[in-house]
Amino acid sequence: MSTTPQTLFEKVWRAHEVAAERADTPAVLYIDLHLIHEVTSPQAFTVLRQRALKVRRPQLTFATMDHSTPTRTEQVFGGAPIAIEAAARQVRELEVNCAAFGVELLDLRNDRRGIVHIIGPELGLTQPGKTVVCGDSHTSTHGALGALAFGIGTTEVGHVLATQCLLQRKPRTFAINVEGRFPAGVGAKDLILSIIGRIGIGGGTGHVIEYRGGGIRSLDMDGRMTVCNMSIEAGARAGMIAPDETTFAYLSGRLHAPRGEDWERALEHWRALPTDPGARFDREIDIDASTLEPMVTYGTHPGMVIPIGGAIPERPGDPVFEKSLAYMGFSPGQPIKEHPVNVVFVGSCTNGRLSDLRLAASLLRGRKVASGVQMLVVPGSQQVKREAEAEGLDRVFLEAGAEWRESGCSMCLGMNGDLVAKGHYAVSTSNRNFEGRQGVGARTLLASPLTAAACAVRGRVTDPRELM
Amino acid sequence: MEPIRTLRSRTAVLPVSDVDTDQIIPARFLTTTTREGLGKHLFADWRYGPDGIPRPDFALNRAAAEGCAILVAGNNFGCGSSREHAPWALTDYGFRAVVSTQIADIFRSNSLKNGLVPVIVDPDTHRWLLEHPGAEVSIDLETATLRHPAGEAHFPLEPFARYCLINGVDELGFLLGRETEIAAYEGRAGIQ
Numbered sequence: 155m156s157t158t159p160q161t162l163f164e165k166v167w168r169a170h171e172v173a174a175e176r177a178d179t180p181a182v183l184y185i186d187l188h189l190i191h192e193v194t195s196p197q198a199f200t201v202l203r204q205r206a207l208k209v210r211r212p213q214l215t216f217a218t219m220d221h222s223t224p225t226r227t228e229q230v231f232g233g234a235p236i237a238i239e240a241a242a243r244q245v246r247e248l249e250v251n252c253a254a255f256g257v258e259l260l261d262l263r264n265d266r267r268g269i270v271h272i273i274g275p276e277l278g279l280t281q282p283g284k285t286v287v288c289g290d291s292h293t294s295t296h297g298a299l300g301a302l303a304f305g306i307g308t309t310e311v312g313h314v315l316a317t318q319c320l321l322q323r324k325p326r327t328f329a330i331n332v333e334g335r336f337p338a339g340v341g342a343k344d345l346i347l348s349i350i351g352r353i354g355i356g357g358g359t360g361h362v363i364e365y366r367g368g369g370i371r372s373l374d375m376d377g378r379m380t381v382c383n384m385s386i387e388a389g390a391r392a393g394m395i396a397p398d399e400t401t402f403a404y405l406s407g408r409l410h411a412p413r414g415e416d417w418e419r420a421l422e423h424w425r426a427l428p429t430d431p432g433a434r435f436d437r438e439i440d441i442d443a444s445t446l447e448p449m450v451t452y453g454t455h456p457g458m459v460i461p462i463g464g465a466i467p468e469r470p471g472d473p474v475f476e477k478s479l480a481y482m483g484f485s486p487g488q489p490i491k492e493h494p495v496n497v498v499f500v501g502s503c504t505n506g507r508l509s510d511l512r513l514a515a516s517l518l519r520g521r522k523v524a525s526g527v528q529m530l531v532v533p534g535s536q537q538v539k540r541e542a543e544a545e546g547l548d549r550v551f552l553e554a555g556a557e558w559r560e561s562g563c564s565m566c567l568g569m570n571g572d573l574v575a576k577g578h579y580a581v582s583t584s585n586r587n588f589e590g591r592q593g594v595g596a597r598t599l600l601a602s603p604l605t606a607a608a609c610a611v612r613g614r615v616t617d618p619r620e621l622m
Numbered sequence: 623m624e625p626i627r628t629l630r631s632r633t634a635v636l637p638v639s640d641v642d643t644d645q646i647i648p649a650r651f652l653t654t655t656t657r658e659g660l661g662k663h664l665f666a667d668w669r670y671g672p673d674g675i676p677r678p679d680f681a682l683n684r685a686a687a688e689g690c691a692i693l694v695a696g697n698n699f700g701c702g703s704s705r706e707h708a709p710w711a712l713t714d715y716g717f718r719a720v721v722s723t724q725i726a727d728i729f730r731s732n733s734l735k736n737g738l739v740p741v742i743v744d745p746d747t748h749r750w751l752l753e754h755p756g757a758e759v760s761i762d763l764e765t766a767t768l769r770h771p772a773g774e775a776h777f778p779l780e781p782f783a784r785y786c787l788i789n790g791v792d793e794l795g796f797l798l799g800r801e802t803e804i805a806a807y808e809g810r811a812g813i814q
């Protein structure tokens with residue numbers, strides 16, 4: 155037996171090699187869990203039909219609808235038609251494809267439906283040591299449970315449907331060591347935003363990041379998922395966190411988690427997954443969580459980010475930077491705090507889980523959303539919605555004057571018509587502030603749920619610690 | 623896929639860094655259920671004004687950019703979502719290669735599967751190309767070399783990807799051919 159210390163990533167990778175990579179061919183990697191949704195799957199099913207292929211392992215494939223689905227209750231449950239015709243067509247096509255190929259679908263009215271990256275872990279489908287793929291870049295989220303999880307394109311969705319395998323070159327490894335305690339008002343979102351600010355949006359290209367250290371272990375599963383979710387915003391293939399007791403406690407009893415003897419066997423396997431002492435990473439950086447502050451983006455990619463008390467940087471002679479600031483309507487040197495806000499969005503696969511909603515509600519309780527500000531709270535799944543309602547969080551949001559919707563991607567990408575108007579400023583707990591992401595001409599400021607709620611109350615960019 | 627050995631074209635230059643997939647093809651055009659016809663929405667929010675009329679100042683709307691099959695973009699191209707609609711829009715528009723100093727992983731993988739060659743060049747070559755829109759450039763896949771009037775540069779091209787491009791091999795066929803090994807793996811792993 156080899157005694158070379160291995161990283162978490164290497165262990166999972168090796169265990170899934172149908173064929174190891176060679177100089178002239180990539181590895182053939184087996185996929186344990188394939189999640190599909192309505193936007194990136196239709197063309198893959200078309201290829202299966204053209205080539206008369208079946209879905210090789212329907213029982214390892216699960217479908218949901220999230221990207222283009224409505225969030226208004228009357229359109230989801232009331233029988234009102236889906237307002238956007240093209241979205242309705244995609245939803246129908248997914249229903250037809252799943253029925254024809256024997257894939258389980260959590261359809262629009264299913265009480266387990268939700269954003270694909272929320273429901274995988276929530277249903278216990280995502281487990282430590284598994285390989286998980288989906289035609290969506292934020293598949294990196296699932297790495298928080300110690301899975302190797304990454305986004306793929308539609309052609310690859312077809313490959314996995316037909317063969318349950320992918321051709322992949324082995325990525326390099328990147329350790330991000332987080333030590334120290336998070337200060338009050340600062341959390342997982344602020345950590346990942348500051349990491350992206352530090353290494354840049356291409357900084358993780360070609361790498362799988364492992365987030366390690368006491369700072370990471372102190373996070374609950376929801377926070378760990380927030381961190382892994384945005385690995386892709388740093389350009390990384392995937393983000394991973396070693397499974398520990400927090401992971402096992404989270405998974406225990408979930409719908410698809412192993413039970414009884416199977417659970418014991420699984421635990422034994424999962425406990426062997428963490429990176430061995432002395433294992434080498436291709437790259438490493440250290441972060442001290444105790445020095446972090448609430449972070450907010452000011453530009454048109456997630457790497458353009460500053461502490462909320464900071465000023466927008468000055469980069470004279472950089473036309474790309476100037477263009478970005480012009481789009482945002484900001485000037486170099488200007489403080490970002492106190493800038494007026496039109497819309498606040500709490501939701502998405504980054505921050506649409508129960509802990510996120512609790513954080514937002516904690517600041518809104520007994521307060522009102524500032525007049526003239528629209529606040530949209532969209533739970534990440536129907537289960538999150540039910541759990542939040544059981545705790546009365548929906549009442550907190552509604553009484554504050556926010557809207558409480560059915561689950562879905564919603565304003566994260568605006569495919570379903572939940573859009574930010576041209577020129578308006580949206581503080582959003584999602585993951586991308588690209589030009590036009592939330593609507594043509596929309597200006598997005600990415601922040602944590604706490605910061606977003608604080609901005610909603612004041613109608614201005616606000617440090618949440620001022621309201622705590 | 624059509625085999626590609628060499629590409630020869632004038633370049634269209636889009637001197638913008640960090641072009642993300644939301645710019646290449648905005649989300650509202652992802653509601654299609656086919657691969658075709660996305661070229662008209664390529665860079666939609668930059669290419670057209672609010673009235674739907676092409677903006678004369680956008681690089682691809684200039685007469686000189688017409689018919690160019692090689693796109694030279696600023697640093698770090700294709701970050702963001704995994705939407706394969708991005709390379710579909712670029713190829714439907716007529717591009718066969720994208721040149722930058724860094725190309726995001728998923729976009730690069732998607733491009734290779736659609737006959738769009740991702741070409742990563744050194745900063746000097748990149749600067750020369752940015753400064754010379756419309757230059758006659760050739761891209762030789764056999765040797766992974768980009769040649770321009772003032773020089774040449776090698777670019778990284780994974781051997782298997784090169785083999786697939788040159789021979790027009792599709793990966794699905796290759797994977798289907800590995801059935802015995804896949805079945806053996808499933809046997810070992812207890813997957814039925």
Ligand code: SF4
Nearest residue numbers: 292502503563566567
């Ligand atoms: S919430 Fe946003 S980032 Fe997440 S899967 Fe949906 S569209 Fe993608």
